Amino acid sequence: MTSKWIFSGLALATFAALSLSACTTPTPPAPVALNDGELALPADYKSWPKFLSAVQRPDAKQVREIYMNPVAQQGTAAKGFPNGSVFVMENYAAALKPDGTLQRDADGKLVKEKLVSVFVQGKNVGWGEKANPALANGNWIYSAYTPTGEKSSVSTDSCRVCHLPQASKDFVHRYDEYFNTRKTSAWHTPQVVAALNAPTALSVQDVVALHTVR
Ligand code: HEC
Incomplete structure (x- = not known):
């Protein structure tokens, strides 16, 4: 085997070892530990x-x-x-x-x-x-x-x-306010809100039908 072959064999082994270590990195690095005043204003x-x-x-x-x-x-x-x-x-x-x-x-x-x-x-x-x-x-x-x-x-x-x-x-x-608002907007179309606020009783079928109205 010539020295040229030995050299490229070594290069290949190094490349393989590097790629392997890149693939087996277990978890992303922990976020930089910030303190008050250090969180930048996000541009977007x-x-x-x-x-x-x-x-x-x-x-x-x-x-x-x-x-x-x-x-x-x-x-x-x-x-x-x-x-x-x-x-x-x-x-x-x-x-x-x-x-x-x-x-x-x-x-x-x-x-x-x-x-x-x-x-x-x-x-x-x-x-x-x-x-x-x-x-x-x-x-x-x-x-x-x-x-x-x-x-x-x-x-x-x-x-x-x-x-x-x-x-x-x-x-x-305003944690409760947010989660209550989100629940309402996700599940309740304007028709449903109107129906829920209406004085008349609704059947299960009515409620199901209203929830499918978009
Ligand atoms: C006197 C009480 C008070 C102080 C002091 C205060 N906050 Fe708040 N903060 C609130 C209230 C109450 C809300 C909910 C929105 C509202 O009613 O104005 C809020 C909401 C927020 C929110 C929105 C998310 C959330 O937690 O509801 C951020 C972000 C926030 N504050 C950051 C800050 C920062 C940064 C400071 C200091 C520079 C600060 N606050 C000082 C009372 C306060």
Whole structure:
């Protein structure tokens, strides 16, 4: 055997060993362990599904839009939200009348004005380990941004303090509201909602028929 053959044999063996190790990598690497303020504002969040829209906060003189990433969308009322979940909340000032009171539209809703801040909340394995243990929110972490996407100086401990009482709801405010809304929109067409609210009793057949109307 010439040295040329030995060399290409070695090269082949090295290639085979490398390919084999690539194929047998057991699990993807663990996510980088982030802490408060380190979760970036996702560039594409406006294309995410809505968690809740036009949340009315007359007390704070704000209207809020809440987005969830597709991982969070897999959450269930029974199990909460999986690791990898991210929420983004846009906080808009509500329009005021010249006398300083809140303006309302024809439906009595607050009128959205300019964006004042953007809040991000995400969870993953090992996240939030540097947080004050008394304020641990599972493995959720918090970041706050200005309307132009710069990091804001708001203390993230304040986020923890106010989300902490929601521990039984995976630290997510309006958890019940979301899961109830989702159930209604998935199962109840407008016809079904109207029928359920109607005073007359419906037969099983009526209900089945209504659920198949699209
Ligand atoms: C005074 C209480 C309070 C504080 C402080 C607070 N939040 Fe919240 N947060 C809420 C409430 C209540 C909601 C539900 C929406 C609403 O009613 O405005 C919410 C909703 C959210 C949501 C949408 C997902 C969810 O959990 O419902 C995100 C994201 C969020 N907050 C992030 C933050 C961040 C980041 C901070 C700190 C910079 C923060 N919050 C501080 C009360 C608070």
